[in-house]
Structure formats: C-alpha cells, structure tokens
Amino acid sequence: MNLKIMKFRMKFLVLIVFIIAAFGILNVGNILYKKTNVVKVTVPEGYTYKEVGKTLQKSGLVTQEAFIKEVENWSDNNYWFLKDVPNDKHKLDGFLFPATYSFQKGATSKEIIKKMLNTFEFNMKSNKDYITENKLNIRNVVIEASLVEKEAGKDVDRTKIASVIKNRLKKKMPLQIDATIIYIVGDKKKLYNKDLAVKSPYNTYLNKGLPPSPICNPGIKSINAAVHPEKTNYIFYVLNNKTDEHVFSITYAEHIKNVAKYIK
Structure with a gap:
C-alpha cells in the first residue's frame, strides 16, 4: 500500500476518534449541566395557586408575585378543560395539578404553568371520555373535587x-x-x-x-x-x-x- 495513503488513513482515523471523543465529552457535559441545573419541586394536593407560588419562590425558581400575576392573567385557552371556564383571576384554580416536578433553573412562570396544565391533561385521560359522554361540567367536577380534597x-x-x-x-x-x-x-x-x-x-x-x-x-x-x-x-x-x-x-x-x- 502506498505510504502516503497509509499516512492519510491514519490521520483520518485519528480525526474520527478525536471527533467521537469530543462529542462524548460534550454530551456528558450537557447531561451534567442539565442535572446540575434542574430544580425539583413538590406541589402537594390541596394547595391554592398562591401557596404554589410560595413553594416555587422557596425553591428559587420564580417569585410568588410573578407566579400569581401569570396565573391571574392567563389567556391560553388551548386546553379542552379551559374552554368554558370564565376568564377571570380564578381561571386556573383547580387545574394546577399537584405533583413532583423537575424544572430547569431559569424556567418562567408561564413555562411552569404550562407543565402543570399538561400534567393535569395527562392525568385526566381516563376521565375525559366519561366526562364528555355524560355531559359533565369539568369546572364543576374540579370544584367538587377541591371540596373533597380539603374535607377528606x-x-x-x-x-x-x-x-x-x-x-x-x-x-x-x-x-x-x-x-x-x-x-x-x-x-x-x-x-x-x-x-x-x-x-x-x-x-x-x-x-x-x-x-x-x-x-x-x-x-x-x-x-x-x-x-x-x-x-x-x-x-x-x-x-x-x-x-x-x-x-x-x-x-x-x-x-x-x-x-x-x-x-x-
């Protein structure tokens, strides 16, 4: 085999190995970055949105004031359960699903709310058809559920x-x-x-x-x-x-x- 070709192949292989190694280092770094920049927050059942805001503030994500302002002025109705809910400051009451969440540091109140609403939607999959078929008012269902939550x-x-x-x-x-x-x-x-x-x-x-x-x-x-x-x-x-x-x-x-x- 020509010596020049062999040298070229060796250089090429070294370059490939270097690229793979560099990619691996970047990938590991990215994973570590994400892990170290994740904030876990537990929102218990039975919290009001003001209490949720207080919990988020304690976690260092957003201020309670900013969260409350975003909740009370929410205008995104692209959720089946919000379609007929009155457009006032209580619009999201009952729909901020209690769970343990992982948020990236720097997450905005809007991003946090969307994740909570998406989690509500996911957990309501098994009930959605029943609610629709029986023509139940989802807002009334959640109001009743909130009473049960605080009483039981x-x-x-x-x-x-x-x-x-x-x-x-x-x-x-x-x-x-x-x-x-x-x-x-x-x-x-x-x-x-x-x-x-x-x-x-x-x-x-x-x-x-x-x-x-x-x-x-x-x-x-x-x-x-x-x-x-x-x-x-x-x-x-x-x-x-x-x-x-x-x-x-x-x-x-x-x-x-x-x-x-x-x-x-």
Whole structure:
C-alpha cells in the first residue's frame, strides 16, 4: 500500500476518534449541566395557586408575585378543560395539578404553568371520555373535587363525601362545608358562628350550590371521587378525630347523635 495513503488513513482515523471523543465529552457535559441545573419541586394536593407560588419562590425558581400575576392573567385557552371556564383571576384554580416536578433553573412562570396544565391533561385521560359522554361540567367536577380534597382525611372517605355533595345539590340544600369557610377566613383550629356568617359567595352555609371556583388544586383521587361518587343517601357527616375518618348519616337525628358522640 502506498505510504502516503497509509499516512492519510491514519490521520483520518485519528480525526474520527478525536471527533467521537469530543462529542462524548460534550454530551456528558450537557447531561451534567442539565442535572446540575434542574430544580425539583413538590406541589402537594390541596394547595391554592398562591401557596404554589410560595413553594416555587422557596425553591428559587420564580417569585410568588410573578407566579400569581401569570396565573391571574392567563389567556391560553388551548386546553379542552379551559374552554368554558370564565376568564377571570380564578381561571386556573383547580387545574394546577399537584405533583413532583423537575424544572430547569431559569424556567418562567408561564413555562411552569404550562407543565402543570399538561400534567393535569395527562392525568385526566381516563376521565375525559366519561366526562364528555355524560355531559359533565369539568369546572364543576374540579370544584367538587377541591371540596373533597380539603374535607377528606382518609382515602376511604372521598367517594362518600362526594356523594354527600351530590345528594345535597340534588335536594337544593346548602353544602355547609367548613373548608369553604376556612378558604374565606384563613386556617383556624375552630370555627365559630361569626365565621359561618361571613358574607362571601364561597360561604356554603349562606349560599346554595357550589362555590364559584375551586378552593384548591385537588389530586387525582379526589377528582376520581367527584367523577365517580359512591351511590348513597348520605346527607351528613362528622369527623371522628380518633380515626381521622368521617361518620356518615342519612337523617338529621342520626347526625345530631354522631355530633354528640364524636365532637367533644
């Protein structure tokens, strides 16, 4: 073989090896860069968008103020579940799906919100057909789910609480859900009669029907319970503090007995 050709081939092989090595180094560097520039954030079930913003600020991603501003002024309706939702500051309430997320450092509030909405859409795949076929109002489903989320201490209670909500709505009874009062007045260990009398569209003691928007961002278990509530005749429930489970009843007389037994 010609010596010149052999030298050329050797140089060519060396060049190829160098390129492959350089590509590998760049690829590894890129992977390491991405790993070191990723921020993990856990958004728990039952958080309001303001609480989500506070969590994001603590993680160092965006400020709570910037996140709230983006949420309250959201205008992207390219999601099937946002089509008929009123275009106000509560538009995204209930749809910012609780989960553990990985965001790149420098992610904007808009990028974060889109990821949360996409995660909601992904988790609703199994329910979408049922909701559409049965002509359920997705906003109302999420409102009910938010009530279940804040009221249920144990998973076993979720579908039963959802059934109480359905039964009261059918009977045109006030829902009388304490979680809606806490949403208005703030977290309190005990609610008093003056709290139950606070004038607000979210006060389910004074107003019949559902509150105007979700009171938190519910998890998939509460959403499933709202979509598929248990079939019961329950109208009342009271918390058993010893078990953290609710005791349900059909009549007011039964309920009064349960209140006397479990509320000390």
